[in-house]
Amino acid sequence: MHKRFSEEFKKSAVIRVQNGESQLSVASSLGISYKTLNRWVIQAKGQMPPENVSLSEENARLRKVLKEREAEIAFLKKAAAYFAKMP
Structure with a gap:
C-alpha cells in the first residue's frame, strides 16, 4: 500500500x-x-518523469534522447579524426 x-x-x-x-x-x-x-x-x-507518465511514453522519450546522444558522439568522432589529420 x-x-x-x-x-x-x-x-x-x-x-x-x-x-x-x-x-x-x-x-x-x-x-x-x-x-x-x-x-x-x-x-x-x-x-x-512524473508518476503519471506511461512506460511507453517514457521509453519513447528516452529513445529520442539516445538518438540525439549517438548523433553527438558520431559528430565528435568525425571532428576528432579530422583534427588528428591536421599537420
Whole structure:
C-alpha cells in the first residue's frame, strides 16, 4: 500500500534538501523512506518523469534522447579524426 503525500509536503521536503540538509536526515525527521524522498528530489530536478507518465511514453522519450546522444558522439568522432589529420 502506497501512502499519498500532498504536493506541498513533497515540495517542502525537497526544499529542505536543496537548502543543504541531507536526504537521510530529512527523510528520518519526516518519517518517510530515503528512497521516496530521493525520487521526489530527482523529479524536482526534472531528471525523472512524473508518476503519471506511461512506460511507453517514457521509453519513447528516452529513445529520442539516445538518438540525439549517438548523433553527438558520431559528430565528435568525425571532428576528432579530422583534427588528428591536421599537420
